[in-house]
Amino acid sequence: MRPAALGKVRIRRPALPGTDMSFVGHLVPAAMQASTLKLRLAFLLACLLSVPALCTAAEVDDSLHAADARWNSLRLLPDVEGLSTLLADDWVLTHSDGRVQHKADYLGELSTRSRSNQSIGNEDVQVRRYGDTAVVTGTSVQAGTRDGTPWSGRFRFTRTWVWAEDRWQMVASHSSRIATQE
Template sequence: MLLLLLVPAWAWAQTPAALEQADAAWNQLRLHGDAKALAPLLADDWLLTHSDGRVQHKADYLQELATRQRRNTRIDNEDVQVRLHGDTAVITGTSVQAAVSDGKPWQGRFRFTRVWLLRDGQWQMLASHSSRLAETAP
């Protein structure tokens, strides 16, 4: 016998699976350069701290994606941990990335921290920070 449970959208949004889906969308939308679809995932006051210490605001980041000044070609996450604290969540992990920024290719491994907030039944990212990991010798 199949038992179906109806879960209200607001309750489902509070599950780790919903948050993991939002975080995965963050990576996929960056890979595809879809700034329009990415915009609602980011809070209006979202802030990105790059691994070189540079700080970027939502509008600047989305414009960079939309104009293809930045084209991500690889984003693979490892060791991801999700910690929920009420309507706030912190996601940490390691990201292996490759991209082209202003015509210059780059790649690397980064430790990341992302802070998410549940607003009106949807997860929105408030901040993202990454630190480049030192390359290990073969």
């Protein structure tokens, strides 16, 4: 016995112009119009076609590690144009002395050569992903000059990356100087 609320049920195979739907069998309430079914199928097809090709998780992780390594190599060159594409427009850097720099100021400093990195080496790098966001932490041993004054040190760093526009973009970077052991 069939519940009264369902009404009559029959099997229909909708035929959309230019498509072969013979492999699809749908249970469709008898009262549903063919145009409503076509509209729903068109909507479903549009949704499926609008989904971009997704990378595998391993490919995304590999691209994150590559982007983070690129951050260091571009700073050593310095490649302002390369860094500009790697950093999000609202990127912010918090230095170990508490200074805060935004993208334009940091890239300007690199382009005038008032800041120069001579060496950067990372240790104990850890990556944690949260959907389209990743946090990279570790220890960095660096040396360089700023306004002609040499500097060097060991730093703990935290970098935040966001997957946007089919690539990783850094949105924030923070470093804290590790005190020297006496």
